[in-house]
Amino acid sequence: MVGRILHSAFVYIMLIALSLFILMPIGWMLTAALKPSTAPVFTYPPEWFPTKYWEWETFRDALFEENFFIYTRNTVILVLLNVVGALFSCSMIAYAFARLQFRGKNLLFTILVATMLLPGPVLLIPQFLLFYRIGWYNTYFPLFVPAFTGNAFFIFLLRQYMKTLPIELDEAARIDGASYWGIYWRIILPLSVPALTVVAVFQFLATWNDFFGPLIYLDDPDKFTLALGLATMVRRVGTEWNEVMAANLVAVIPVLIVYFLAQNKLIGGIASVGLKG
């Protein structure tokens, strides 16, 4: 009994220490962001949570003087396009692999799995040159059009899910005269909402956090995304650190909200991908 209490105490102490390690930097960031420009961002000792200052002006400056409002808008547009593209294309492709019979299915599925292992860096430059040549440099096209052609990982995830739905549903619908499109749209898609949610959340995170794509394809500061705007702001000489922290929070808070809303699905999804990968 004493042993078990000691054991639980040890676990709690470790978990509380780790949680502090995670939360203190975030608290420090919030404190810094809420300071007016006249107060020093760095203090001795560091302030881990806001007490004295609640200066929301800094957020206004970050949003409107530092253009983070525009960066947020741009990021939201790209996220929406990518999520719609991924949901639409991946579910169609997964439907074919999960529910339809056709020649070459096994071979095509093997190719699909093989593309999951394909190296990004090798494709980077030819893709860039291709998009550059067709005039897509400094536009959003390279950053969302590929999403409309499917992502092997998501297709795999959706196919696994769709295979667990009873095939009798399709047969009954076919007897009632439904087309394949009708079966996909009215039966399979509504039943796949749990898996589609996982895909939407993953795609949201991937696009929201993407840095390399916007870095190489966007030139015009009015088109920048949050990640690119942040990196540019930090590397500029003479930035106000309270504004940087406010801007960082602008980039981070939507992700945290989505994470808190979807955390069970997200963690479940990561677990299933992890085990099958």
Added chain:
Amino acid sequence: MDTSTRPARIVLKTKNMSRRSPLSAREEKAAYLFLMPWFIGLTFFLAVPLVWSLYISMTDKRLISAGGEHFIGLQNYTYMFTQDGYFYHSLYVTLKWLVLTTPLYLLAGLFISLLLNQKLPGIHLFRTILYIPAVLSGVAVAVLWLQLFNPELGAINYLLYRIGIDNPPYWLQDPRWAMPAVIIMGLWGVGGTAIIYLAGLQNIPPHLYEAASIDGAGSIAKFFYITLPMLSPTIFFLLVNAIIDSLLIFGPVFVLGGDGGPEDSLLFYMLYLYRRAFIQGLMGYATALAWVLTILGVILVFLMFRFERRFVFYEAAE
């Protein structure tokens, strides 16, 4: 997993072959239409760039060049291996990162997942908190840690002063301490690894532990004879992922190190590739760099799979 649907599918297959041949031609046509977006992507964003990249890597192609590119055979590769000191340096930085961080993050993640696997009140709250850094962008995390590592005013050196260290390191401004700083920042995000371990832990059937208890095994024996072997597929998955992620690290070090950090101590391979391709515009040379990185990755993953056969335990009955 889908054993319940499997008999039904077999029936359907035989039906398809015998009675419904006109229908199945329609089905096939529908299937190819559904796959159309994928075929388009496979061709234009994958197959064509892949073949083209092999060619580009054997040319002197620049982003903007007057006379077009010239085929130069393997010259990019011979230059890289015989004359490019930065190539070797960036490879060294990347492999050093890989060797230092892979075991550290895998062990730290395992330790945290063992803590999170306890059935204690409030454990969900801790799981939520520890996973937070894993959903944040590498750039946002790096922007935050850049401030924490500030040598004179940052929070980390303050804490070091407090515990009696009078001359704490200059972190990102010191070539010896720049990489340790990035490693510490990476530890902040280790909850992502822990969650995958946790899924593996929760899939271990409890009866194994019960049987071991009856045989009188202690908790250390249970860990080494049940938990670790049962977890080995998860560890293997995480190991392969860690290797690939190490080779491709870019965003955070771009923010922390700028163009390579003090004395290029943070000149990771992808940062060097970016410099060659998009700062200097040497597309041909950068593509050759990409191929060398890819081949290195393939070799490492292949070695891992060789190693898998000896160390990873898969349950015989699935």
